[in-house]
Amino acid sequence: MAKVVIAGHSDCPYFSRVELLGDRLVKNLPTFQLHKIVKTPEQWKTWLEQTCQERGWKHTRSPLVWRELIDRGGKGVLIGGHNDFQEYVKGYYGLESDIISDDMRKIGVENFKTKQEIDEEEAQFKALSKPLHVCITAASSSTCYGILPAIASGEVFGRKTELNLRLFDVSSADFSRIQGVAMEIQDLSEGLVRGIEVVDSTEKAFKDCSVVVILDELLQNKEEPYDEWISRNSDFFSEYARDIESHAKKNVQVLLGGSGPVNFNAMMMIKRAPNIHRQNIVAMSRAVENRAKAVIGQRLKVNTAGVVDLIIWGNANGKHFIDNSKSRVHGYDGAVWGPPSYSVPVMEMVHDNKWMEKEYLELVQQRKTTVETALGHPSSACEARAVTTMLTQWWNGSPHGQMFSLGVCSDGWYDVPEGLVFSYPVTMSPKGYWVVVQDMELTDETKQKLQECIKDLTNEMEVIYPPPRPPTPPKPDTPPATEMVEVSIEKRLSSEAIVEPAPEQTDMITEVKKSDSAEAAAKEDQDENSEVKESNSAEAAPTEGEAEAEEQ
Numbered sequence: 001m002a003k004v005v006i007a008g009h010s011d012c013p014y015f016s017r018v019e020l021l022g023d024r025l026v027k028n029l030p031t032f033q034l035h036k037i038v039k040t041p042e043q044w045k046t047w048l049e050q051t052c053q054e055r056g057w058k059h060t061r062s063p064l065v066w067r068e069l070i071d072r073g074g075k076g077v078l079i080g081g082h083n084d085f086q087e088y089v090k091g092y093y094g095l096e097s098d099i100i101s102d103d104m105r106k107i108g109v110e111n112f113k114t115k116q117e118i119d120e121e122e123a124q125f126k127a128l129s130k131p132l133h134v135c136i137t138a139a140s141s142s143t144c145y146g147i148l149p150a151i152a153s154g155e156v157f158g159r160k161t162e163l164n165l166r167l168f169d170v171s172s173a174d175f176s177r178i179q180g181v182a183m184e185i186q187d188l189s190e191g192l193v194r195g196i197e198v199v200d201s202t203e204k205a206f207k208d209c210s211v212v213v214i215l216d217e218l219l220q221n222k223e224e225p226y227d228e229w230i231s232r233n234s235d236f237f238s239e240y241a242r243d244i245e246s247h248a249k250k251n252v253q254v255l256l257g258g259s260g261p262v263n264f265n266a267m268m269m270i271k272r273a274p275n276i277h278r279q280n281i282v283a284m285s286r287a288v289e290n291r292a293k294a295v296i297g298q299r300l301k302v303n304t305a306g307v308v309d310l311i312i313w314g315n316a317n318g319k320h321f322i323d324n325s326k327s328r329v330h331g332y333d334g335a336v337w338g339p340p341s342y343s344v345p346v347m348e349m350v351h352d353n354k355w356m357e358k359e360y361l362e363l364v365q366q367r368k369t370t371v372e373t374a375l376g377h378p379s380s381a382c383e384a385r386a387v388t389t390m391l392t393q394w395w396n397g398s399p400h401g402q403m404f405s406l407g408v409c410s411d412g413w414y415d416v417p418e419g420l421v422f423s424y425p426v427t428m429s430p431k432g433y434w435v436v437v438q439d440m441e442l443t444d445e446t447k448q449k450l451q452e453c454i455k456d457l458t459n460e461m462e463v464i465y466p467p468p469r470p471p472t473p474p475k476p477d478t479p480p481a482t483e484m485v486e487v488s489i490e491k492r493l494s495s496e497a498i499v500e501p502a503p504e505q506t507d508m509i510t511e512v513k514k515s516d517s518a519e520a521a522a523k524e525d526q527d528e529n530s531e532v533k534e535s536n537s538a539e540a541a542p543t544e545g546e547a548e549a550e551e552q
Contacts, residue, residue, distance in 0.1 A: 003033030008063030009044035010115035013104035139167035140174035146384025168205035241272035283407030285316035314453025
């Protein structure tokens with residue numbers, strides 16, 4: 001089936017003639033398809049040049065008429081101007097236009113006014129529309145490049161949600177690259193994208209944002225100590241948290257991705273942005289989950305999407321536990337078949353505990369490296385897809401009856417300390433919220449694995465928040481207070497880190513020193529008096545010759 005397209009500027013009298021002739025065809029022929037394109041006189045010239053250039057036509061006046069197949073697309077077949085279209089209609093359908101020139105001009109004036117009114121109404125409607133502000137950091141990364149088309153098309157936030165995208169990167173050296181990304185998104189011609197901006201400050205990036213996707217990765221350098229690396233992540237993401245809290249909307253939703261310590265980074269952001277609900281800051285573990293599903297799918301020779309309810313517990317990019325005890329597989333080519341909703345347990349289909357306990361975990365751990373080695377570049381498509389599916393389900397809800405993995409702030413579930421960002425099984429229902437799947441029966445082995453994950457996350461946290469040291473208990477033979485203070489001071493002075501004594505200890509030491517000084521002065525006076533007495537005694541005692549002389 002074909003349709004005829006009539007294009008022209010609103011005040012063109014010849015466009016009025018072919019428009020009325022086309023309307024007669026639509027009225028008399030039920031199968032005749034007509035499409036009209038009306039432009040303002042200011043828009044017409046540019047639009048006509050672009051259209052003819054794209055389709056390889058030569059036409060300079062209004063109207064422009066062509067015929068194209070509905071089910072095949074393509075550039076269509078050029079019919080020409082108003083005279084060409086009248087000949088076309090007369091030859092094929094035996095109809096002619098009987099409108100006079102004066103009526104054509106009057107209709108052209110009416111069309112021009114109508115076009116103005118329609119444009120004004122559309123402008124007012126768009127002004128009432130409030131687009132969703134979305135910011136993506138590390139915008140020069142290949143992951144950002146991969147998620148933008150899905151967001152712009154409406155796949156993530158809905159086909160009726162207009163968007164204002166902001167791209168930000170801390171590295172100013174990549175500014176020109178990000179501008180190229182923005183231009184390519186504009187070239188997609190997606191109607192939902194009201195605007196796309198490349199910004200150079202966090203204030204501009206996060207202002208009035210409802211969604212923030214953080215893709216920054218601060219990877220550990222070769223010779224960098226672990227504590228310094230964790231502290232560097234803490235400082236960087238804490239600054240992000242303060243800026244988001246200051247400039248974004250209060251109900252902003254923040255998703256952290258990348259290959260760094262995302263659980264720890266999310267925890268630091270929650271602590272540094274207390275005015276943002278902690279449920280709205282999450283760490284992504286979907287990429288690890290998808291890789292684990294891919295290894296299962298490869299083993300069972302099924303589509304990866306058919307593996308469901310696989311759980312990642314713990315620290316997504318650190319110590320985590322892959323739990324297949326509840327996972328199931330759809331579309332498995334086994335002895336029993338069923339409808340698409342039919343599924344079978346993964347553990348029963350694999351039926352190899354040794355493989356699951358050792359080789360499977362190694363394959364999942366090495367999956368990213370294996371893929372990137374084969375590609376010769378980072379596996380950005382997997383990371384980008386993980387981000388878009390997570391955002392889609394968080395915004396629109398997850399499939400009914402399925403659970404997914406997500407790093408969220410613990411409320412004490414499954415004996416995980418409150419405040420740790422821990423990867424749990426969750427469902428995204430109702431829309432815009434996540435809910436941890438609770439009351440799952442865990443084996444002793446699973447509980448032990450969870451404790452190992454908790455220890456790993458606690459070690460990261462204690463770099464910034466070290467635990468208080470317990471007081472040293474006194475020894476049974478405790479010396480007197482004076483001696484004990486003197487020993488304590490000696491120990492502190494001999495240590496690498498010199499610690500100032502407490503004020504009460506300083507007073508005690510001063511008193512002790514004064515007492516010792518007084519005792520020493522008294523002793524010296526006593527010794528001097530003794531020497532004087534001995535000297536006087538020696539002078540008073542007569543010699544032997546003097547005694548005899550006195551007797552004679």
